[in-house]
Amino acid sequence: MTTQNSVSSPTDANKARRRLNFGFDRFSGLYVFALLVIVFALWIPNLFLSVNTARSTLAQEAITAIIALGLLIPIAAGVFDLSVAGSVSVGAAVALWFQTNGFPWPLGVIGALVVGVLIGALNGVVIVNLKVDSFIATLGMSSILVAMSYWATDGKQVVAGIQPGFIAFGQFKVLTFPLSFFYMLILAAILYFILEYRPAGRRLYAVGGNPIATRLAGVRTGRVIRGSLISSAVIASFAGTLLAAQLGNATPDMGAPYLLPAFSAVFLGATQIRPGRVNVLGTLVAILLLATGVKGLQLLGAPTYIPYLFNGLALIVAVALAVRPTRKTKG
Amino acid sequence: MTPVLEVNSMSKTFGEQVVLNQVSLKVEAGEIRALVGQNGCGKSTLIKILSGFHVPDEGGSASVDGEPLHLGVTGSGVARGLRFVHQDLGLVGSLSTVENIALSKGYNVNRLGMIRWQHETHLAQQSLSELGYDIDVRAPVSSLTISERTAVAIARAVAETSSKPRVLILDEPTANLSAVEAQKLFALIRSIAKSGMAVIFVSHHFDEVFGLADSVSVLRDGNLVATVALADLDEKRLISLVVGRDLDERALSNGPEVERDLVLDVTDLQGPRVRSVTLKVHAGEIVGVAGITGSGREAIAGLLFGAGDRSGIVAVGGTTLPPGRPDISMSCGVGLVPAERQTNAGFAAFTLTENITVTNPQRNVRRGILRKRQEAADVKVWLDKLDVRPPAPTVPLQNLSGGNQQKVILARWLREDPKVLLLDEPTQGVDVGAKADIHSLIEQVAEQGKAVLVCSSDHEELVRLCHRVLILRDGVVSAVLQAPHFNSDEITALTIGTGSSNGMPRTSNM
Structure with missing residues (x-):
């Protein structure tokens, strides 16, 4: 009783602080993005303000964005999926394995998707049925997937036997933008619709918010978690086929560099648009923001370590700022 | 002879509410003192004042062996020789007995700063065998039985730290124990008392109070009602001290059964804490479940909904519900408002x-x-x-x-x-106004023909709402009370009595 009283009366100092906080509210990422564009545009106008820059940034980041959007689904349900990078590698390897063995390339893409379903289902069994912590389960799975990608590619870069249709699938451009950019937009639209306008989205967030309460509200939480893991794995292996098609080759463990950026984007995104909740638009804003910063710094000729530094600092600073107001209200 | 523990005119108010009013106690060396009273009578507050968690109101004092305690300072009680074992024991399950004991007393180290494990293990082994327990002190505590864990907690409490242990305070130590394990624990407590410590022991089980304690202090609404030697007391008298008045020995009849559709039909329900419960709730009926924590009252609603593993038959409108599937329970027309929102x-x-x-x-x-x-x-x-x-x-x-x-x-x-509404502590942590609103809502729901089951530790609430109240003791229905022939004191008496020779007639056909 006494504690309730002390919580419910915000002091004047608190109010003042909240007023100052509005700048770092739900659209802070967009403000910072605008600021970055202006700074780089004034600094290096010739290099930064070109169509080529925009195009190459979008092409590079589309794959990361697709993986991050897939990853967002299990994170919304409160489970980690560290195996997305592994799914990317295996997706790429499987798509090329079909082609080098003489099957038509669309079969390779379908094969990669099927393998994605299997990976996600297996993750689900380990996490839901065997009750292994998702962090550990998917950590183990990601190592298994790296092994699989080495086996499927024979440990070498696969370049031979790739069909022209497959290359076109990855490199075809519409209105000068690569196809993967449009895949990303379509995926984002579908996911946004499901999370915001379908009961499944409500259940997903509910499981992430309070799994016990969700189960006692008559929701089959195990099924929600399994579904989320299958989604992330399928989307990641699709991203793997896109990556292979874009590059025209597959190397073992080629998904690895995407893991941390994807996680960063999801968590940074949780501070945007709908603060406190991982969400589609926030994730896209986060990717845009990080990509712009990194691109600008690269064009400035910053040393190679600077982009990594920028990514890391941006994530930590943004999340630290975002948790401040909630701490206040808890008092 | 100075008493070991002396508490003088201790009071505590939270806001407007006086939860402890001028309580004074003296406990002698070698004495086992039971502390009893209904929920909310001030027992926990008193213990939390002694442990330094709560700051008492001005004017109260406490001393151990004549040395005053610094009230309101965490750890001051321990420094004077008070030792606490809380109901949840406060052990770290993944650590061994040796490590748990060392958490409070610290480790012996050799000259290189390395822990002398052999020595520590030996000490732990010795202190537990002194308590009559022969367990593997290197195994994680979570692998021990509950009575063994209780023994570890007590061994830790009485281990020598910077101060000599003088008073052992046990807060409902038997809440999770079977009868046999409780007996073993009692022997242990007696041997500790015999060694010259004073023991204060909080319990809701009157058979334990009579079986173990030398004397009893009764708290009611924050006041110390009486401190009596148990030799001068029978259970009926103790119950009336706790409840505050003599009880009517009114017959508890079943009353005429109104012909209504049977909605919730439970046969031989078993699960954690629930040994065997059979109950029926008809359309339009509000049935209450009372019982102390540990009696199974706290588990029933969740078990019926399918939250945990259970056996027995749970049927709603003739359909049998599978265990472990809240979703199916829901689609069959069952709703659960669980405790601990x-x-x-x-x-x-x-x-x-x-x-x-x-x-x-x-x-x-x-x-x-x-x-x-x-x-x-x-x-x-x-x-x-x-x-x-x-x-x-x-x-x-x-x-x-x-x-x-x-x-x-x-x-x-x-x-x-829903056809069936299961409510577990429906007004827990709710203010008075909202409580009245929720009560009238529950009545409206029943009037609409739904079957309502209310599990509650608030006995006034059960009297206010229920057509029938089942008393749970030790996982079984020990009595059934039919409205309007009961009041909250009777419910309290039935939930805490020993179940023998208290003159309470009871029915057990439900």
Whole structure:
């Protein structure tokens, strides 16, 4: 009783602080993005303000964005999926394995998707049925997937036997933008619709918010978690086929560099648009923001370590700022 | 001879509420003192003052062997030789007995700063065998039985630290123990008392009080009612001291059974803490379940809903519900408002809409799209009906008071229009006004022909609401009370009595 009283009366100092906080509210990422564009545009106008820059940034980041959007689904349900990078590698390897063995390339893409379903289902069994912590389960799975990608590619870069249709699938451009950019937009639209306008989205967030309460509200939480893991794995292996098609080759463990950026984007995104909740638009804003910063710094000729530094600092600073107001209200 | 522990005119007020009023106690060396009283009588507050957790009001004092305690300073009680064993024992399950004991007393180290494990293991082994337990002190505590864990907690409490242990204070140490294990624990407590320590022992089980203690102090509404040697007391007298008046020895008849549809039919329900419970709830009936914590009262509602593993038959309107499937229970027309809203029911950061529609977001989907305006209108109807304040669908649940949060959880289930409503502590942490609202809501729900089961430790609430109250003791129904022939004191008496020779007639055919 006494504690309730002390919580419910915000002091004047608190109010003042909240007023100052509005700048770092739900659209802070967009403000910072605008600021970055202006700074780089004034600094290096010739290099930064070109169509080529925009195009190459979008092409590079589309794959990361697709993986991050897939990853967002299990994170919304409160489970980690560290195996997305592994799914990317295996997706790429499987798509090329079909082609080098003489099957038509669309079969390779379908094969990669099927393998994605299997990976996600297996993750689900380990996490839901065997009750292994998702962090550990998917950590183990990601190592298994790296092994699989080495086996499927024979440990070498696969370049031979790739069909022209497959290359076109990855490199075809519409209105000068690569196809993967449009895949990303379509995926984002579908996911946004499901999370915001379908009961499944409500259940997903509910499981992430309070799994016990969700189960006692008559929701089959195990099924929600399994579904989320299958989604992330399928989307990641699709991203793997896109990556292979874009590059025209597959190397073992080629998904690895995407893991941390994807996680960063999801968590940074949780501070945007709908603060406190991982969400589609926030994730896209986060990717845009990080990509712009990194691109600008690269064009400035910053040393190679600077982009990594920028990514890391941006994530930590943004999340630290975002948790401040909630701490206040808890008092 | 100076008493070991002396407490003088100790008071504590929270806001307006006096929870402890001028309580004075003396406990001698070698004495085992039981501390009894109903929930909320001030027992825990007194213990928390002694442990330094609460700061008492001005004017109170306490001393150990004549040395005054610094009240309100954490650890000051321990420094003077007070030792506490709380109901949850406070052990770290993944650590061994040796490590748990060392958590409070520290490790012996050799000259290189390395822990002398052999020595520590030997010490732990020795202290437990002195208590009559022969266990593997290197195994994780979570692998021990509950009575062994209790022994570890006691061994830790009486281990020498910087101060010599003088008073052992046990807060409901037997709540999780079987009768045999409890006996073993009693032998242990007696040997500790014999060694010259004073023991204070909180319990709801009067058979334990009579079997173990030398004397008993009774608290009621924050006042110390009496301190009596147990030799001068019988159980009936003790119950009337606890409850505050003599009990009518009125016959508890079953009353005429009204012909109504049987909705909830439970046969031989078994699960954690529940040994065998058979009960029936008819349409329009409100049935209460009373019992101390540990009696199974706290487990029944969840078990019926399928939250945990159970055996026995649970049927709703003739359909048998499978265990472990809350979703099927829900689709068969059962709703559960669980106890401990924060953990089991609420989504603190989510909006009222999301909290209410989580059971059934499908309802406002038209042509595949969740219609948010329609959903908000749907939710608004329920917020108004239950007088939730503020009635704003987009406000996060955590911004509401406890009473309003509870109404939101009720709205979640009333919206489902269930045939059976299971309520576990429906007014826990709820203010007086909201409590009255919730009570009249529950009555309305029953009038609409739903079967309602209310599990509650608030006995006034059961009297206010229920047509029939089942008393649970030790996992079985020990008595059934039929309205209007009961009051809250009788319920209390039945939940804490020993079940023998207290002159209470009881029926047991349900």
